[in-house]
Amino acid sequence: MIDDVRKKNPLIHCITNEVVTNFTANGLLAVGAAPVMTGNHEEVEEMAQIADGLLLNTGTLTPYQYEAMRLAGRAANESGTPVVLDPVAVGATSYRTRVVKDLLQEVTPDVIRGNGGEIAALIGMHSQMHGVEGQSDQAAETLAKEAAKVLGTTVCVTGEVDAISDGTRTYQIKNGHEWLARVVGTGCLLGAVILAYIASGQEKGIVQASAAGLAQYGVASEEAFARAKEDGVGTFQQRFLDALSFMNSTDGERKSHIVEP
Amino acid sequence: MIDDVRKKNPLIHCITNEVVTNFTANGLLAVGAAPVMTGNHEEVEEMAQIADGLLLNTGTLTPYQYEAMRLAGRAANESGTPVVLDPVAVGATSYRTRVVKDLLQEVTPDVIRGNGGEIAALIGMHSQMHGVEGQSDQAAETLAKEAAKVLGTTVCVTGEVDAISDGTRTYQIKNGHEWLARVVGTGCLLGAVILAYIASGQEKGIVQASAAGLAQYGVASEEAFARAKEDGVGTFQQRFLDALSFMNSTDGERKSHIVEP
Amino acid sequence: MIDDVRKKNPLIHCITNEVVTNFTANGLLAVGAAPVMTGNHEEVEEMAQIADGLLLNTGTLTPYQYEAMRLAGRAANESGTPVVLDPVAVGATSYRTRVVKDLLQEVTPDVIRGNGGEIAALIGMHSQMHGVEGQSDQAAETLAKEAAKVLGTTVCVTGEVDAISDGTRTYQIKNGHEWLARVVGTGCLLGAVILAYIASGQEKGIVQASAAGLAQYGVASEEAFARAKEDGVGTFQQRFLDALSFMNSTDGERKSHIVEP
Structure with a gap:
């Protein structure tokens, strides 16, 4: 599907955290999307409507x-531009929990992406956070499905195994490498890449386009690890952008490991 | 001329976008300049006057x-510190167009650097934007010269071929590699590097010092591509900083391809 | 000691400059710490109390x-979370000097880290700044000790030779490579890494834990230079993160060169 992203060259409007702006923009360029970053009140509405x-x-x-x-x-929401929400560290402070819930009263995301702890916090499963973080395959899948029902949208839970669900259809994605967690912003970039796939594969629907993006992102991390494991995480970050920039649909799909339980 | 930059070690005060701060600072260090980034109202005037x-x-x-x-x-402007304006994405939203024009009422830049679409938008050539983006050599040169006359300053149009003009003298710069467009901030860094060259080559004048900077920046991208083409854009970004950091005047000037039509 | 950092996985709350957020977060991940970056008034107090x-x-x-x-x-300060202050470019503008002194009236840092010029400016040695920047080993050690007495806290002066002192005990750290000064944010990341060492080696005390962090940081830069010297500063930055990510206590301590004069 990445060939479709390169052909469409979707414009992805990111209002994201200051730690990952550069990595997100470079990752979007690497998969063939066009990043734009602005949070200026005088233009965000116009930009969000132009964007894909x-x-x-x-x-x-x-x-x-x-x-x-x-x-x-x-x-x-008004213009039909797909929205991905990444509620980073929701649950970590009382402010974050409150403000993300406020935002969900105002904006309807098409996909919410988080790790197990974040998604659990979002649906009030505070007490189980530690258990969820060290999640089994089963837990990610169950959590994604449950959260999709509670939140009324598609939910993607990332971790050792990723799961995505719209409450009806649920997929496990068994690609990826643990060194992704050793580079800051790989989760944040993933949210943007999912948008690029959704915008470029509308005939597939949100869950399947997102699952394809998740899997190919994971494949890139596997290839990056193979070329960086003797060197360290600095090299891994570079090789990951390399792998995203050289991936094609044939190769990406052949190595994708998506399971519908 | 890069040897002069290394000798002068000019202090470049950047008020720039949040996506490229790190890359801009590292690029300036690589060419031998000293970056400082502050937008705090209580010190920007003092810093702009100290800076080169x-x-x-x-x-x-x-x-x-x-x-x-x-x-x-x-x-x-008051203290004679050279100013480069990079009007990123002017024309993309009505806000950007208005605010850049407002800024030009207040501040007189020594050089305005943009791609063809941005420079065209700045002088009201909206309807021709798409034509300009897929510009011929002729178009960049004509646009730079026309914009320099309209805006009353030196204008640099970057694209497949770069052109710079003060309305009287015009140069084409035929260095550079298309992968520059696949790394975020390479245009933004270029504006800062042009300043480093202007500050270090005042006896040459603004147009010629800028043209030298444009050419040597392009040479670095050619060298980076030669060392990264088997790897991908992550490696290209690293090799580009490598090439900037190891370039010397003899080599940089020998490979520069500046044409006065 | 880096094995202790990896075991503890300390949460380091960074309120830092916008140029170095990404590099600081990746550097902290590389040594085995967990970065969190927030400056939001509604959560900074809660986060600072949770953090290590x-x-x-x-x-x-x-x-x-x-x-x-x-x-x-x-x-x-109230909850006992260790604080490192990095007064970047204090002395460069009158605003910076004033605001850092204001901050020191409100907050008591456990360590202040700066280059010779910054620490000199902080204790009013303005006239000697240039001499201090091109400091001898003696100057760094003397300055750190003097500043520690004046400021009533531990002071770390970095430069060709680093020195750290609490006014009573003083150490010189003779590791490091000059290319660190050619990558933006290496000083800023060092402040965060010192915190990770302090948080993971409380039984050693602040001065000794900090000295261990300084030395192992320097060792990583020496290893990075050995692998990047033929390539340039772009590669050096990557190899430096690689070296931090692969370092262990045995190797790091064997190569550390800490001198108590």
């Missing part, structure tokens, strides 16, 4: 940025 | 940052 | 960020 996808990532939220997300998110 | 060059890049402009650019730009 | 260390870096300070540092710093 809108990413809202709460990693370093400020009051000004929250309002930008609200404005852009509503404009995207 | 001031970069104003509107890629992720906020209201606070606009005021910082206005203050720093006026202080730079 | 708080970094305050004034490189691109805004009024909003100053207040975040004040709130987080006071909360950290």
Whole structure:
């Protein structure tokens, strides 16, 4: 499917955290999408409507940025621009939990992506957070499905095994490498890449396009590890962008490991 | 001329977009300049006057940052610090077009650098944007010269072929590699590097010092591609900084391809 | 000691400059710490109390960020979370000098880390700044000791030779490579790494844990240079993260060169 992304060259509007802006933009360029980053209140609505996808990532939220997300998110919802929400570290402070829930009153995301702890916190499963973080395959799948029903949207839970569900259809994605967790922003970039796949594969529907993006992202990490394992995580980051930039659909799909339980 | 940059070690004050701060600072260090990044209203005027060059890049402009650019730009104009304006994505939203035009009422840049679409938007050539983006050599040269006359300053149009003009003298620069467009911030860094060359080659004048900077920047990208083409764009970004850091004047000038039509 | 960092996986809360957020987070991950970056007034106090260390870096300070540092710093002091202050470019503008001194009235750092010029400016040795920047081993050691007495805390002076002192015990650290100065943010990351060592080696005390961190950071730069010297500074940055990610205590301590004069 990555060939479709390269052909479409979708414009992905990112309102994201300040730690990962550069890596997100370079990752989007590597898969063939076009990044734009603005949170200026005077243009976010216009940009969200022009764009083929809108990413809202709460990693370093400020009051000004929250309002930008609200404005852009509503404009995207109105114009039909797909929205991915990445509720970074929701549950870590009381503020984050409250503000993400506020945002969900204002904006309807097409996909919510988080790790097990974040998705659990979002649906009030606080007490089980530690268990979820060290999740089994079963737990990710069950959590994604349960959260999709509670939140009324597609939910993607990433971890050792990724799972995505719209409450009806659920997929496990068994690609990826643990060194992804040793480079900051690989989860954040994933949210943006999912948008690029959704925007470029509308005939597949959100769950299947997202699953394809998740799997090919994971394949790139496997290839990057194979070329970086003797060197370390600095080289892994570079090889990961290399792998994204050289992947094609034939190779990416052959190595994808998507399971419908 | 890069040897002069290394000798002068010019202090380049950047008020730039949040996506490219790190890459810009590392690129400036690689060519031998000293970066400083601050947009704090309480010090931007003092810093712009101490600095050897001031970069104003509107890629992720906020209201606070606009005021910082206005203050720093006026202080730079008063003290004779050269100013480069990079009007990122002007024309993409109505806000960007308006705010860049407002800034030009307050600050007089020594060089404006943009791609064909941005420079065309700046002088009101909206309807021809697509034609300009897929520009011929002729188009870049004509656009730079026309924009220089309209805007009353030196204008640099970058694309497949770069052109720079002060309205009287015009140069084409035929260095560079298309992978530059696959790494975010290579255009933004270029604006900062042009300042480093202007600050270190004042006896040459702005157009010729800028042209030298453009050419040697392009040479570095050619060398980076030669060492990264089997690997991908992650490696290209690294090799590009490598090439900037190891370039010397003899080699850089020998490979420069500057044409005065 | 780096094995202790990997075992503890300390949570380091960074309120730092916008140029180095990504590099700081990746560097912390490489040594085995967990980075969190937030300056939001509604959560900084809660985060600083949860965290194992708080970094305050004034490189691109805004009024909003100053207040975040004040709130987080006071909360950290109250709860006993170690605080490192990196007063970037203090002395460069009158604003920076004033605001860092204001911050020191509100927050008590456990370690202040700066280059010779910054530490000299902080204790009013303005006139000697140039002499201190081109410092001899003797100067760094003397400056660290003097500043520790004046400021009433542990002071780390980095440069060709690093020195750290609490006013009573003073160490010279003779590791490191000059290319560290050619990558932006290596000083900023060092402040965060010192926190990771302090948090993971409380039985050693602040000065000795910090000295161990300084030395092993320097060892990583020596290893990175050995693998990057034929390539350039882009490769050096990558190899430096590689070296941090693969270092172990046995190797790191064997190569450490810490001198107690």
